[in-house]
Amino acid sequence: MLDLMRLFAQVVEEQSFTVVARKLGISQPAVSNQIRAFEEKLGVKLLYRKGKGFALTPEGETVYKHALHMLDEWSELMREIGDSEKLMSGKVHIGASHIPGEYLLPMYLASFRNRYPEIKFKLTIGDSLEMAEKVLAHEVDFAVVGAVFDTEKLTSEFWIKxxxxxxxxxxxxxxxxxxxxxxxxxxxxxxxxxxxxxxxxxxxxxxxxxxxxxxxxxxxxxxxxxxxxxxxxxxxxxxxxxxxxxxxxxxxxxxxxxxxxxxxxxxGFYLLTRRNKPLTITAHECYQFLAAQVDFSTP
The missing domain is CATH 3.40.190.10 (Periplasmic binding protein-like II)
Structure with missing residues (x-):
């Protein structure tokens, strides 16, 4: 059920079955079928067609609001129990602009991996704007970039000068x-x-x-x-x-x-995340490790 809630929230946020399907690497009919299965489990209609897109039914609005709350609570729960090193595994996908990606992060990630050897990393490097777009598109967990992106959906924290x-x-x-x-x-x-x-x-x-x-x-x-x-x-x-x-x-x-x-x-270089969207346990631990390496003062 949690996976269905997460999928439903993504569809609502992206306002597109096709976009969600592409990001998840599945077909658009598969997304539609899972949303339909979610509606059947709840016994209510969540979406209705509106023009070329869709809108939330009153029940859909209620489910969306509670789904966000429950997903946040779940992430917080997993973060709290994530202190156990046996849970610190999986892959963290980081986006980075060229300087932090090529000259800074490899050294820090090597230190982090000494602490948690089961964690694997993927580092995608491009310009700052491209990495901000990847954070928005959920293509990376977080990014380290050379520009500030404080928007409705993104938040930046100063990292290093x-x-x-x-x-x-x-x-x-x-x-x-x-x-x-x-x-x-x-x-x-x-x-x-x-x-x-x-x-x-x-x-x-x-x-x-x-x-x-x-x-x-x-x-x-x-x-x-x-x-x-x-x-x-x-x-x-x-x-x-x-x-x-x-x-x-x-x-x-x-x-x-x-x-x-x-x-x-x-x-400055900045740690860039989606606003009000908790990271996974491993990504959060990595983010906190990087943040702790330097003094968070104004550049």
């Missing part, structure tokens, strides 16, 4: 300059991250504070990851701005990382 610095090939004349001025590099070729990345959003916000935007610069290349940024800079295409967390290997790759005068770019 980051800053972006100027990076250039060690063979480039700019690498020898003691001081880098923002206006002096506007004509030089620049490499930027893709639209949707927290990295790019932070960079554009910093430019706006100086009364500038990307149109004021010579954009030579747009790429989809920090590793691609480093490779492009190393090849001599131009300069870029790179996270300090991705800069540790710069020297080995023939790159120089430095600050630009009066142009400080700071941002």
């Amino acid at each position: 980051d800053e972006l610095g100027f990076v250039i090939s060690s063979s480039h004349p700019l690498s020898k300059q003691k001081n880098i001025d923002l206006n002096s590099i506007r004509e030089d070729p620049m490499i930027i991250r893709e639209t949707g990345s927290g990295h790019r959003r932070a960079f554009e916000e910093a430019l706006a504070k100086r009364g500038l935007d990307l149109n004021d610069f010579n954009i030579a290349l747009e790429v989809g990851s920090s590793e691609a940024v480093k490779t492009a800079v190393c090849s001599g295409i131009g300069y870029s701005f790179l996270s300090k967390h991705a800069s540790e290997s710069c020297e080995r790759q023939g790159l120089v990382w430095k600050n630009v005068d009066d142009f400080f770019i700071e941002r």
Whole structure:
């Protein structure tokens, strides 16, 4: 019955049998049949057709309200008894933007798995906007991203601080300059991250504070990851701005990382979840472990 309640709640939230079927990896008729079986068990009609979609009957409204409450209570129960290490198993699917996914999370997840070796992980990496969409679509348990997404359905908690610095090939004349001025590099070729990345959003916000935007610069290349940024800079295409967390290997790759005068770019990484939707036992424990690794202060 609990599974039927959970399915019914998903259908109501998504307003689509087809969307729920796709997310669960089953057919649309299978979802319809299970909702029909739920109605038969309760002895009431829960949904009725309205235009091209459906709406809740008065009984459906009541069942939906109580179903959410019961599902929350069940999650809380499982969380409370989940202190038993024998229950800490299964898979946690985490979404992450490029910097936390490539440079931070592997280390933290290795430590967490030392504590709970039965837990397995799947780490999906993309830009921040894409990961927010995956959290909304229930495709990941939670995400770690480089931008804030506080909406009606999403909530963000600050995790760790980051800053972006100027990076250039060690063979480039700019690498020898003691001081880098923002206006002096506007004509030089620049490499930027893709639209949707927290990295790019932070960079554009910093430019706006100086009364500038990307149109004021010579954009030579747009790429989809920090590793691609480093490779492009190393090849001599131009300069870029790179996270300090991705800069540790710069020297080995023939790159120089430095600050630009009066142009400080700071941002945060955030733990992103669905608002008012409890995580599974294992995902909740992992989330709490990550949250405990750093001081939750304002970035």
